[in-house]
Amino acid sequence: MMWWGGMEGWGWGMAIVHSVLWWAILVVGIVLLVRLLRRDSQAGGPPAETAVEVLKKRYARGEIGKEKYEQKRRDLEA
Numbered sequence: 001m002m003w004w005g006g007m008e009g010w011g012w013g014m015a016i017v018h019s020v021l022w023w024a025i026l027v028v029g030i031v032l033l034v035r036l037l038r039r040d041s042q043a044g045g046p047p048a049e050t051a052v053e054v055l056k057k058r059y060a061r062g063e064i065g066k067e068k069y070e071q072k073r074r075d076l077e078a
Helices: 002-006 008-043 051-061 066-077
Strands: none
C-alpha cells in the first residue's frame, strides 16, 4: 500500500488533466467539422460570372449602349 500512498496527489491531478484534454479534443473536433461543412457548402455554389457575361447582362438591361458594349467587349477579349 505504500505505492498508493505516494501517489495520492496524482488522483485529482490526472482527473483534471483528463477533463481538460477531453474538452480540448471536443472543441477541436467541432471547429474542424464546422470548417469542413462551410468549405463543402461554398464549393457547391454556382460558378462566378465572367466580366463578359456581366457586360452582356448590362447591355441587355439597357444600362449601356451598343457602342460602349462593343468597346468594352473588345477591351475584355483582348
